Amino acid sequence: MEYFQEWEDTETTTTRTKTVKKTSSTTTTTTMTTPAKLYGKDLSVYDDVDVDTLLDKLTPEEINILAKEVDPDDSFLPPSQRTSYDCDKKPTGPLNRRQLIEHINREALETPDRPEAVAYVAGVIRGKKWNPPPPPQNQIDADEKIQIDLGDEYEHALTNASQEEIIDLAAILGFHSMMNQDQYHASLLNKGQPVGLGWDGITKASKPKIFPMDPPNSTDVDDSIRRVQNDDPKYIDLNWNNIKNISDEKFNNLFEGLEQNTHLETLSLSNTGLTDRGAEKLAQALENNNHLRVVNVESNNITPLGVVRLIKSLLKQKSVEEFRATNQRTQILGNKIEMEITQLIEKNPTILRLGLHLEYNDARHRIATHLQRNIDTKRQKIKAKYQIHLAAKGKAKIIRTE
Template sequence: MEYFQDYEDTETTTTRTRTVKKTSSTTKTTTMTTPAKLYGKDLSVYDDVDVETLLDKLTPEEINILAKEVDPDDSFLPPSQRTSYDCDKEPTGPLNRKQLIEHINRQAIETPDRPELKPYEAGVVRGKKWIPPPPPKKEIEADEKIAVDLGDEYEHALSGATQEEIIDLAAILGFHSMMNQEQYHASLLNKGQPVGLGWDGITKASKPKIFPMDPPNNTDVEDSIRRVQNDDPKYIDLNWNNIKNISDEKFNTLFEGLEQNTHLETLSLSNTSLTDRGAERLAQALEKNSQLRVVNVESNNITPLGVVRLIKSLLKQNSVEEFRATNQRTQILGNKIEMEITQLIEKNPTILRLGLHLEYNDARHRIAMHLQRNIDTKRQKIKAKYQIHLDRIGKAKIIRTE
């Protein structure tokens, strides 16, 4: 005979008491949960099983069957090892991608389409039309306006204010998000509101300005190479920008003529698919040419090492004043390359402008300071030369008057 306590709560209007009753019982009521099982056995039975030992006992055929049944959740494995598909057919030959695509396209064209259960008719909805469900109540409540009590004094002042005065007040208080663009700029310029664009108005997008397309570059590549090789004194600007399909042989011929040229001052090779091979040949030409002032190789396929090689070649003659090499194949140069470029620029006493995207503030600051120093030095030289010229003119006048 076992005894257990049964608790009974009784509640009155003033107090809450608890009484205990002793009753007799011959059975116990318990709550049990069914443990998880695998193949009719509890999972705890498999805790001491050595998986490696079981795998060693399996044959290669059994391991292959087991691998097909298991799909590991590992994104680092290639799809061929994560899926149960296994093709045992030996390849009939090397992979020909072109023939494979042609075969797939031919099969897609020859395979007939599935017949539609209901033919298509314009304006007729086939099947059940989807109707969006109503929005939740919380969203509806959030969209409702919130009433704010500002007091009698402020309510009286705002109720008698015009739209222009309210917009000006919002601009003064910094409530830019409450105004559209036209209202904001009108309040800054102290102008009246445009017609139809009051406090409840909506700013319409302005029509974009249509600019004419740039004309294609009609520069004759062969003629420009010939004039550079012949050192034409009237040919001081070579512009090959946006000219496609320029062969490496033409680049090499141009750079060979550039080594002996003494009149060309501007070299523009932007967006001409120039690679590191051409950049190396150009660097060799820059080391021998002392007349070039502007070099532009933007929007090409030059790597960071190629850019460093070009900047390093500028130190040989110290004649180039402007060098541009942004928007290359590799957008980010890296800290090591940027520091190397910074050290090379700081050794160059003649460069005045550098077109290159730098990520680190230290490199940008040091290069900007050095370029400004070069500009100040050149300005002082020009000023001194101009003063000497004025002195000579003054002395000549004095001599003539005497």
């Protein structure tokens, strides 16, 4: 049973509502709410107020006073309208930037400097010289050089050591940063050093290896669109990576055929110039396709809102296990977009891998935790299916034996 009691506070003249809930047990829950007020009225009363009508009733003097009290944080407004400074002087003519700069420079040169209280004399200190306080004793002790006596045996061994032996010693002591890659591997393999790469050449870098360029993508765009539209059962992997100058019409034909396709599992559209317009068509296709497992749209021109739209479309069928969309036109997504992506990923029980650069640790940690949970759940399902298969197989053997 609920009892409602109202009273008026004599100090703040605010009406409060007190709700007392009684149950059959001895526990009593009390909830008190205080509505926010402005000039003695609830804020909801001002929702229907027409601001333009109120401004029309103000005089020009009152509008100027109101403008001085408000400082809008809008970069699209000129600085003269964003500050409270008001210049009543009329302009003397059109703005001439060159003459203005010449006038400023002339005024700076003609204006005399302020006289100094004490004349400057080279080599003479004016005023009190600041002396830094002495460092603490523990810092002085730490800065003192400690002379280490290695003994005659170690001194003789290091003096007569060869460059290969010194390199091996540096590797044993963990001074790997003092050696280049060739010296490090030579010390591990106990090989001699090439000419010019001894201990005296530790600052020399290894020459980079030249690898051949990747061959161009030879996928036939028109043929792949036709096979997707015809739902070819043998066509399970579509790769358009690094194919340039794909028209919007071909993207639309591909995504329209993808809505009815039941065999394609991998869709790779990396570095194809895909924009938000194509991403919207792709999102509609993902909402109708429940057979895709991998979607890759990396290195394109998709905005953060387009990435959010694609991730949101994965919640419709919940079949995609891997989604990659890093290296877009906008490198930084922002806190609001990352939190929205995090909430969408946490609602997806099937996604296992997400290729996306996140700046904030909270978003990275929450997404990594959820992906690990999805991986563990899938592993348990696979294990359960395997055990059921073994049990069914063993039961079949028993039936055959009987």
